[in-house]
Amino acid sequence: MECGAGWWILMCFMASILISGLSRYREYKRRERERERWGVPRGSLGWPFIGETLDFIAAAYTSRPVSFMEKRKSLYGNVFKTHLLGKPVIVSTEPEVNRMVLHNHGNVFVPSYPKSITELFGETSILKMHGTMHKRLHASIARFFKSPLLKARLTTHIQNSVQSSLASWRPGQLVLIQDQTKQITFEILVEALMSVGPGGRYGVLEKRAKARLLRMTRKIVEERRLSTNYFKGEEDNHNDAIDALLRDSGDAADANENQRLPSDFISGNIIEMMVPGEDSVPMAMTLAVKFLSDNPVALKQLQEECLELKKRKVESGDYYVWTDYMSLPFTQNVISETLRMANIINAVWREATEDVKVKGYLIPKGWSVLASFTAIHMDDQIYENPYHFDPWRWEKKGAGACSITFTPFGGGQRLCPGLELARLEISIFLHHLVTTYRWVAEKDEVLYFPTVKMKRQLPIIVSPLI
Numbered sequence: 214m215e216c217g218a219g220w221w222i223l224m225c226f227m228a229s230i231l232i233s234g235l236s237r238y239r240e241y242k243r244r245e246r247e248r249e250r251w252g253v254p255r256g257s258l259g260w261p262f263i264g265e266t267l268d269f270i271a272a273a274y275t276s277r278p279v280s281f282m283e284k285r286k287s288l289y290g291n292v293f294k295t296h297l298l299g300k301p302v303i304v305s306t307e308p309e310v311n312r313m314v315l316h317n318h319g320n321v322f323v324p325s326y327p328k329s330i331t332e333l334f335g336e337t338s339i340l341k342m343h344g345t346m347h348k349r350l351h352a353s354i355a356r357f358f359k360s361p362l363l364k365a366r367l368t369t370h371i372q373n374s375v376q377s378s379l380a381s382w383r384p385g386q387l388v389l390i391q392d393q394t395k396q397i398t399f400e401i402l403v404e405a406l407m408s409v410g411p412g413g414r415y416g417v418l419e420k421r422a423k424a425r426l427l428r429m430t431r432k433i434v435e436e437r438r439l440s441t442n443y444f445k446g447e448e449d450n451h452n453d454a455i456d457a458l459l460r461d462s463g464d465a466a467d468a469n470e471n472q473r474l475p476s477d478f479i480s481g482n483i484i485e486m487m488v489p490g491e492d493s494v495p496m497a498m499t500l501a502v503k504f505l506s507d508n509p510v511a512l513k514q515l516q517e518e519c520l521e522l523k524k525r526k527v528e529s530g531d532y533y534v535w536t537d538y539m540s541l542p543f544t545q546n547v548i549s550e551t552l553r554m555a556n557i558i559n560a561v562w563r564e565a566t567e568d569v570k571v572k573g574y575l576i577p578k579g580w581s582v583l584a585s586f587t588a589i590h591m592d593d594q595i596y597e598n599p600y601h602f603d604p605w606r607w608e609k610k611g612a613g614a615c616s617i618t619f620t621p622f623g624g625g626q627r628l629c630p631g632l633e634l635a636r637l638e639i640s641i642f643l644h645h646l647v648t649t650y651r652w653v654a655e656k657d658e659v660l661y662f663p664t665v666k667m668k669r670q671l672p673i674i675v676s677p678l679i
């Protein structure tokens with residue numbers, strides 16, 4: 214009797230394994246048929262294990278990193294498959310496909326950067342997150358960076374920081390623009406995120422030892438939490454990113470303390486927010502100076518526009534406000550053209566969590582998608598003479614307008630929340646630079662790998678304008 218029951222259980226067990234195996238097999242076959250019908254984009258997966266990584270990196274080391282994409286685009290079309298950095302990847306150089314990846318309808322794409330990049334982000338970085346927590350954090354940060362109050366406060370701060378840096382330059386001195394702009398923008402970032410100005414705690418931040426940085430930031434968060442009762446809606450007068458995250462209560466109108474973000478999470482995120490904000494803005498400033506140095510006609514028009522504003526300000530005795538800087542049309546054209554050519558963030562990486570069909574292509578589950586911005590920004594079918602610095606092209610397009618063919622700040626769910634701050638910083642820097650100095654740039658070269666930077670930090674020799 215006992216033996217019969219044992220057999221019966223065993224048979225049931227085997228049958229259930231068989232049924233679940235069969236249904237998995239059927240699902241697998243269904244996917245295969247779908248994949249065949251839709252078709253994974255054409256392309257080559259290259260060598261076993263390394264795929265086409267060597268070609269990809271070799272191209273990145275040249276002055277034309279987009280040549281990797283261009284070659285394959287001409288062979289296989291705008292969307293192609295390859296194998297990079299240990300993963301099968303679908304590369305998109307097509308604006309509409311990039312838009313669908315960025316907007317992520319149906320939430321099928323999650324961030325998936327190569328290991329070498331994710332190690333820079335840190336564990337709690339927003340750049341790694343997805344789902345509800347990402348939505349909540351993104352909304353909170355974006356709301357904070359959009360606030361007119363913050364822009365007003367930061368305008369004065371950015372202005373002071375730029376002017377004091379420019380005032381320290383001596384006529385005939387060799388100035389390393391990349392180094393100077395890094396110092397200026399770091400100071401601004403730290404002020405915006407945690408209201409720490411030069412002196413005292415700033416010294417710890419400057420050294421950038423992560424463990425100390427985290428300890429210090431955690432302390433600031435804790436001090437704020439104790440001194441201000443955010444739960445009861447008390448006001449904190451710092452108006453920085455720490456304040457915004459401490460105030461965040463998710464969607465709950467009747468939020469209690471448990472729904473608040475924990476201190477460790479806030480301090481980790483504040484530190485990791487420095488990663489996307491820290492190098493991008495100084496590089497945009499540096500490359501703007503480089504492109505302007507190579508194009509005296511554009512520099513002259515920018516200078517005229519800025520001198521005109523400066524004259525109005527001197528005559529009226531009014532302070533500059535952020536809209537003064539942001540409403541200068543040629544300045545904004547110069548910034549857009551710089552961002553188009555600089556491609557500081559050249560692409561975004563995502564992974565498909567299930568099979569996805571995008572514009573007739575199949576992206577299989579588990580594959581990465583690299584939505585290339587550079588390939589679109591440097592496409593001669595979209596931008597006439599794309600390697601020529603031409604700020605006037607934006608007179609027709611409208612500077613500043615992000616579109617599917619202009620995505621320096623990404624788009625959709627993860628659109629860069631620091632976009633307006635970045636443009637404001639660059640506008641203020643260019644304004645004061647061109648109204649204070651003329652300069653001669655020494656020979657230098659843009660490097661594109663692993664990140665965009667100048668080989669010699671862009672040395673220029675300055676002399677006062679008047």
Ligand code: HEM
Nearest residue numbers: 339351489490493494497558561621622623627629631635
């Ligand atoms: C010229 C300067 C900048 C450029 C070109 C830039 C570009 C980008 C791009 C392309 C993304 C999207 C990444 C993705 O979709 O995976 C992004 C995200 C982000 N950026 Fe920026 N950025 C700049 C400046 C800043 C600044 C000043 C901050 C402020 C701290 C900032 C904070 C962020 C954050 C927090 C994210 C993550 C958003 C999310 O995943 O929801 N960025 N940035």
